[in-house]
Amino acid sequence: MSNPFWPEDGVSLRGEALDRLLMWCSEQDASRIQLQTDKPIVMKVHGLNRTITREALLPGIVEDAINYMFRDSTAVTHLRQSRALDLSHTIWPDRRARRYSFRINAVPTLVGPEQAVGITIRPLVDIPRPLAEQNVEPRVLEALEGDNGMYLVCGATGSGKTTLLGGINRKRLEDPDCHMDLVEGSAPLELLYDLVPAVNSTVMQTEIPRGLPTFAEFIRAAMRQEPTDIVVGEIRDPETVVAAIQAAISGHRLLSSLHTFDCASTVRRIAALCPADQRDSLTISFVENLRVIVNQRLLRSTDGRRTPIREFLPVSRAFRDRLLDADPKHWPELTRKAVETSGQSFEQSIRSAHREGRITEAVAAAAIRQEL
Template sequence: MNDIKERLHALPPPGSLDAILIGCVEMGASRIHLQTDTALKIRVHGRNYTVPGLRWTNREVSDALAKMYKSSTGPSRLSQMEAIDTSYVIWPDRSKPRYGFRVNAVATTIGANDGIGIVLRPLPEKPTPLEEQYVEPRLAEALDGETGGYLICGVTGSGKTTLMGGVTRKRLEDPNCHCNIIQGAAPLELFYDLIEQNNASIQQTEIPRQLKTFPDFIRAAVREEPTDIEIGECRDAETMEATIQAIISGHRTTTSVHTHDPASTVRRVVSLCPPSDRDSYAIALIDNLKLIVNQRLLRSTDGKRTAIRSFLPFNRKIREALLDAPQARWPNMVRGFVAEYGQTFEQSIKDVHAQGRISDAVADCAMKELD
């Protein structure tokens, strides 16, 4: 902790944006917060740190936003009640590491004054391999399918993108996987140009910079003879409808949903189905669903964070039982199926604790939060 504080105080002034961001990444920051008339704040392995001497004026924050957004129109967009969600890459020397960031900027209020708030989330230079994410063998096996729907879920900051990136990396590197992946995200967070692509390919599109919406992206993707379609996130009925169409048309389709556990995931995806055809779309989804996995992060014994997961691979017995029951019963039924055929969060906590990756106190606290 003291080492991080010392390194924070050694950061350059606000005008040296790239040097500041690189310094924060090298300290292990998962979140960097710049705000008008406010000290720089970062989050490292679940703990917050502040640099009181590094305060940002409104002009300095505006200049930083213009540089990251690659346009001076950023502040005016914020003043029109629009949020900016984009990516920023620092790579001045191709022989050295590349630093990528997801950037979200909004207009803010500081005391009685208006200002700008920018949150950056550092992204790995390469997607993290599944073996470094301690992915369970049963889950790895369930992720190996070639068709159907795969839902990788969790709250913001739970590592959904990291897990999805690991899966994509594995498929690209596998010489026996002849896949053509079409991916859309808002914004793109992980890049694969530094990954060896043996007999596979990937094409990435940023929403809304290169295509306006996820449904537009999915409609374009299905015309490009993909084996895999990856949708960054299902947020609305229109996107869910397009995602289900991709699933039932025979593509391996992966997306994420913001939910807490597999039971709430089923409830959420049904609610996102278009109201006029909710029953038929929900049935089509369940009939072609291969996997739901929900992930959370806990503080690990090495001072970082590690994942716990609850997941359910879908088999014919599960699908038939759900399709024979009223939709209102699906969440409770899925909860029971997770315990019988998948893995609960309780089991994951016990396994991670037994492996020595989390302490007694963290395990006890996590168990209590599940009650």
């Protein structure tokens, strides 16, 4: 690489210059951009970090950046009060050309002994990537065909959960036989669907807390909109898990994501997030409405990029009955066994990716060792 740095390196990163940097990073296929006080800017491309500015960022530049993306000079005040900021940022310089969307997380940090600001910026796709380009297994596609219940897409940060969620929704929106009315509440919104040709379907998206203050309020509003599909961007706390389960038991199709390692840990995580005084009733409702769990990871692929591997479990009526007849403390073990007999484990997915030539033998061997 003859010049690894941003072509405008040295320009003060304020306002439109920051936007130009972010657009350039997005065009380099960056999945993550980090701005931090007294540090140069680093972006990650296909899992590898790359420093793109020579000089460290001055405190005022970083503070101006978060204020600019927050669209309010109070952003730094929030950080100084020990509050993290989650927000979205969109750049659309030409309405006839590409739009650039980003998810922003800003937190107070330390660089050595000094107070600092850290900003993580994740470029988002302008239009969700179709499932046909995501190596989605036919059995997963079949399990996603239902009209009600909970459909969970899980994995670590950066594992492609959002990409898969977007592909699932895009497929339904583009299907002329699917008359879908989708409402989404996310904090913040990571995907936009206005450029998807929704043939006979509608989409309404709300950002939490910018549009509505809480997920509970979003669910209450959603129930008055007669949706077919409800998307809760991420289940991350008790309030959200309650809202998600309420959406599922109302007879709708509920699509959401969690940060979990595998299918068994997904079941355990949902139970742990349920408030103690409602845990019994909520976990029963969760099991009765669960339709599929998909856990995804990304591995280095033979083309130098990354490719998905998946553990998944289509949840049958018989398996739901088996869980409901068992003590909840045994649910993770029952789920692990069901994955082996009725779904697909990560080890099976790794071996399949190797057979298909998507990953090398060395990558496959290292990934399988982690499963042992």
